[in-house]
Amino acid sequence: MASIGWVLLLFIAELSALATSGAHGDGNFTLRCQPDQAASLLQLKKSFSFFHYPSALESWQDGTDCCLWEGVGCSNSSGHVTALELSGHGLYSQGINPAIFNLTSLQLLDLSMNYFGEYSLLQFRFERLPLLTHLNLSHLGFQGQIPTGIGGLTNLISLDLSANYDLGDVSTYDIITGDRNNVLYLQDPNFKILVANLNNLRELYLDGVDMSSSGEWCHALAKSLPRLQVLSLSYCKLVGPICPSLSNLHSLTVINLEGNFGIPTALAPFPEFFMDFLNLSVLRLAATNLQGWFPRRTFQSKTLRVLDLSWNQDLSGPLPNFSNTSSLETMMLDGASFSFGKPGSFTNFKYLQTLSLDVNISSVEPQSSLGIHRSLRHLGLTQTDSTSNLGLILSGIGDVQNLQSLELSDWRFSLTSFSSLVKLKSLRRLSITRCTFTRSTLSTFGNLVGLRSLEVSDCDFNGPIPSAIGNLTNLKSLNIDNCDFLGPIPSSIGKLMNLRSLEIF
Numbered sequence: 001m002a003s004i005g006w007v008l009l010l011f012i013a014e015l016s017a018l019a020t021s022g023a024h025g026d027g028n029f030t031l032r033c034q035p036d037q038a039a040s041l042l043q044l045k046k047s048f049s050f051f052h053y054p055s056a057l058e059s060w061q062d063g064t065d066c067c068l069w070e071g072v073g074c075s076n077s078s079g080h081v082t083a084l085e086l087s088g089h090g091l092y093s094q095g096i097n098p099a100i101f102n103l104t105s106l107q108l109l110d111l112s113m114n115y116f117g118e119y120s121l122l123q124f125r126f127e128r129l130p131l132l133t134h135l136n137l138s139h140l141g142f143q144g145q146i147p148t149g150i151g152g153l154t155n156l157i158s159l160d161l162s163a164n165y166d167l168g169d170v171s172t173y174d175i176i177t178g179d180r181n182n183v184l185y186l187q188d189p190n191f192k193i194l195v196a197n198l199n200n201l202r203e204l205y206l207d208g209v210d211m212s213s214s215g216e217w218c219h220a221l222a223k224s225l226p227r228l229q230v231l232s233l234s235y236c237k238l239v240g241p242i243c244p245s246l247s248n249l250h251s252l253t254v255i256n257l258e259g260n261f262g263i264p265t266a267l268a269p270f271p272e273f274f275m276d277f278l279n280l281s282v283l284r285l286a287a288t289n290l291q292g293w294f295p296r297r298t299f300q301s302k303t304l305r306v307l308d309l310s311w312n313q314d315l316s317g318p319l320p321n322f323s324n325t326s327s328l329e330t331m332m333l334d335g336a337s338f339s340f341g342k343p344g345s346f347t348n349f350k351y352l353q354t355l356s357l358d359v360n361i362s363s364v365e366p367q368s369s370l371g372i373h374r375s376l377r378h379l380g381l382t383q384t385d386s387t388s389n390l391g392l393i394l395s396g397i398g399d400v401q402n403l404q405s406l407e408l409s410d411w412r413f414s415l416t417s418f419s420s421l422v423k424l425k426s427l428r429r430l431s432i433t434r435c436t437f438t439r440s441t442l443s444t445f446g447n448l449v450g451l452r453s454l455e456v457s458d459c460d461f462n463g464p465i466p467s468a469i470g471n472l473t474n475l476k477s478l479n480i481d482n483c484d485f486l487g488p489i490p491s492s493i494g495k496l497m498n499l500r501s502l503e504i505f
């Protein structure tokens with residue numbers, strides 16, 4: 001991660017140096033920008049409609065030095081445009097105007113987060129931009145086949161064609177079924193052909209691109225992209241397993257293969273060699289159909305911050321193990337069958353902020369396991385057997401005075417177990433799914449006065465909504481869904497003056 005950071009920093013420093021140097025200062029103002037470059041940019045501007053930012057690209061005026069225009073960077077010496085960074089400018093366009101492909105000195109092109117219509121990329125002449133090192137066309141609304149021309153950009157260091165649909169709304173159902181509406185795809189060329197000559201690539205983001213026709217994705221990666229540091233292929237409908245030769249890519253810092261259900265069931269153990277990657281900082285393998293026993297080994301990377309193995313229902317074993325200097329911040333293991341193992345196995349996290357787990361009391365030693373995580377901010381606990389005692393576990397995390405967000409699924413609450421929630425003074429968000437409550441529990445709801453957000457869904461209350469809810473005056477959002485509440489909605493809800501969103505189904 002550090003090295004990518006440096007590359008970017010140097011790059012940005014260089015760009016700003018380019019932008020500020022040259023044109024003025026000596027009292028002898030000369031246009032640095034080449035006229036043909038300015039003409040192309042102005043033609044490009046003409047092709048945009050500006051939706052949300054009417055003042056966008058205001059500095060792009062004929063007769064002024066285009067090297068000083070917003071989002072434009074030039075080469076010092078030649079006055080050619082080398083960088084175009086228009087990410088998130090509220091631009092609307094019907095495809096990419098051909099004028100861009102006259103800026104043949106471009107090294108960086110970032111058009112991400114605008115709307116360029118549901119166009120095919122095939123008609124665009126990427127081969128005219130052979131100097132490109134950074135290409136970002138993510139979140140633009142493109143459709144169809146990814147063109148061969150991109151595979152010819154042999155200087156590329158970073159390529160991002162991800163998420164040409166809205167990833168913001170992925171439900172658990174989508175994650176598990178892999179049933180997504182991918183709009184960009186790699187068929188002809190397939191992935192192997194696309195990356196065959198991209199040997200300089202350090203960062204590759206193709207999230208949401210349909211790669212189901214690229215059975216050799218893994219070998220192609222290992223063979224063609226030896227310098228890769230960031231690999232992000234979530235929701236790509238990958239087929240074929242994570243292959244052993246991927247272990248060659250030991251410079252990887254980010255691996256995201258989430259939501260690829262097609263990785264075949266018979267041959268998908270957890271790829272143990274990932275544990276040997278010394279610079280690994282993010283490992284996301286949620287819903288990749290991993291199976292079998294998680295290795296009883298320690299992650300070698302001291303910089304691992306995020307580990308997500310959730311929704312691999314047939315993955316079981318001891319909790320992942322880390323060195324005592326671990327910098328782990330997020331660990332998601334829900335929807336898989338990890339067991340807590342021996343007491344103390346959980347003591348190595350100084351920085352853990354987010355944890356989600358399925359809890360099976362038969363294999364939990366709660367106090368010794370969870371008690372010390374003062375750094376925790378977000379906790380999700382799903383009960384998987386009928387005997388787990390939330391109270392016991394929460395009394396263990398009672399020390400977690402910084403806990404802000406708690407998600408509980410499948411618990412049976414008694415008065416005592418629910419009372420332990422009330423002790424979590426910093427709790428701002430509580431989400432309760434498929435839980436049952438005894439009658440006496442309901443009145444204690446009124447003590448969760450710090451809550452900003454309360455979501456209760458698929459719980460069986462079989463009684464009225466407790467009027468004590470009117471005590472939660474800090475609530476901004478209240479969502480009650482499918483809970484078999486009976487009787488009238490209590491008038492005390494009218495006391496919730498800060499409420500911005502109220503949904504009761």
Ligand SMILES: *[C@@H]1O[C@H](CO)[C@@H](O)[C@H](O)[C@H]1NC(C)=O
Pocket residue numbers: 026027028
């Ligand atoms: C401005 O540039 C012109 C032509 O490049 C040159 O002849 C002139 O001496 C310069 N003036 C100053 C003040 O540098």
Ligand SMILES: *[C@@H]1O[C@H](CO)[C@@H](O)[C@H](O)[C@H]1NC(C)=O
Pocket residue numbers: 036039040043099102
């Ligand atoms: C782009 O280049 C082509 C030929 O290379 C030329 O005909 C066209 O006018 C150029 N367009 C702009 C906007 O410069």
Ligand SMILES: *[C@@H]1O[C@H](CO)[C@@H](O)[C@H](O)[C@H]1NC(C)=O
Pocket residue numbers: 021022076077
């Ligand atoms: C850009 O110009 C500055 C001075 O204006 C010079 O120091 C620098 O070396 C030049 N960079 C390149 C890449 O030509």
Ligand SMILES: *[C@@H]1O[C@H](CO)[C@@H](O)[C@H](O)[C@H]1NC(C)=O
Pocket residue numbers: 087088112113136137138139158159160203205
């Ligand atoms: C591409 O742009 C998106 C949106 O601006 C950004 O989040 C992403 O980090 C960029 N990709 C790369 C590789 O920099």
Ligand SMILES: *[C@@H]1O[C@H](CO)[C@@H](O)[C@H](O)[C@H]1NC(C)=O
Pocket residue numbers: 002003250251252278279
């Ligand atoms: C890990 O990162 C360090 C520092 O950026 C770098 O020197 C080293 O080569 C990297 N190791 C691997 C295996 O890429």
Ligand SMILES: *[C@@H]1O[C@H](CO)[C@@H](O)[C@H](O)[C@H]1NC(C)=O
Pocket residue numbers: 296297298321322323324
């Ligand atoms: C977990 O890691 C610690 C420290 O790295 C080590 O002492 C311990 O033996 C490991 N436990 C297992 C089960 O691998």
Ligand SMILES: *[C@@H]1O[C@H](CO)[C@@H](O)[C@H](O)[C@H]1NC(C)=O
Pocket residue numbers: 324325
């Ligand atoms: C981590 O473990 C090593 C030996 O396994 C030990 O020497 C070191 O003191 C421990 N560090 C901390 C911070 O506990």
Ligand SMILES: *[C@@H]1O[C@H](CO)[C@@H](O)[C@H](O)[C@H]1NC(C)=O
Pocket residue numbers: 337339360361362363384385
């Ligand atoms: C709970 O853990 C016990 C002991 O490890 C195991 O036998 C049982 O199958 C687990 N129950 C569930 C629902 O996972």
Ligand SMILES: *[C@@H]1O[C@H](CO)[C@@H](O)[C@H](O)[C@H]1NC(C)=O
Pocket residue numbers: 443444445446447449468471
């Ligand atoms: C409302 O909250 C206060 C603490 O702020 C508590 O003393 C009181 O019992 C609560 N009332 C109800 C009806 O829950």
